[in-house]
Amino acid sequence: MASRKQGLFTRMAMAVSKTAGEPVTFAIALLVVIVWAASGPIFGFGDTWQLVINTSTTIITFLMVFLIQASQNRDTEALQIKLDELINAVKGTNEALLDLEQLDEKELDRIRKVYLAKAEAARGNTADSSSPDDSI
Structure with a gap:
C-alpha cells in the first residue's frame, strides 16, 4: 500500500476546508461582521472603517478559493479512482468509460445521449411490467 504521508500544503488545505465548513466557523465570521x-x-463610518x-x-476569500479548490481537486481525483476501480472490477461493464474525465464536452455529450437512450428504453421496458420494484 502507498505511503499515507501527505505534504504540508495538502494537510493544510484539507484542514482549512474542513474547518471552513463548520457551523462554528460561520458563527465566528458572522460575529466579526456584527462587531x-x-x-x-x-x-464615523469612515473610509478606513470600510477598508478594514x-x-x-x-x-x-482569495486564499480560501485556492485551498478549497485544492481539496476539491484531490477529493474528485480520489472519487474518480474509486469509480474506475468499480468499473474495472465488475464484469460486463464498459471499460471505455474509465477515462471519461479526459474527454472533451462534445464526446461526453455523445456518450451521455447513448446512456439517456438506454435509460429511456429501460423505463419503456419496465412500464409494461407489473413488478413495483422495477419502477423508478
Whole structure:
C-alpha cells in the first residue's frame, strides 16, 4: 500500500476546508461582521472603517478559493479512482468509460445521449411490467 504521508500544503488545505465548513466557523465570521458593523459609529463610518472589512474579506476569500479548490481537486481525483476501480472490477461493464474525465464536452455529450437512450428504453421496458420494484 502507498505511503499515507501527505505534504504540508495538502494537510493544510484539507484542514482549512474542513474547518471552513463548520457551523462554528460561520458563527465566528458572522460575529466579526456584527462587531465591525457595530463599530461603525465609533469610527464615523469612515473610509478606513470600510477598508478594514473590504480588505479582510478579499484576502480571506482569495486564499480560501485556492485551498478549497485544492481539496476539491484531490477529493474528485480520489472519487474518480474509486469509480474506475468499480468499473474495472465488475464484469460486463464498459471499460471505455474509465477515462471519461479526459474527454472533451462534445464526446461526453455523445456518450451521455447513448446512456439517456438506454435509460429511456429501460423505463419503456419496465412500464409494461407489473413488478413495483422495477419502477423508478
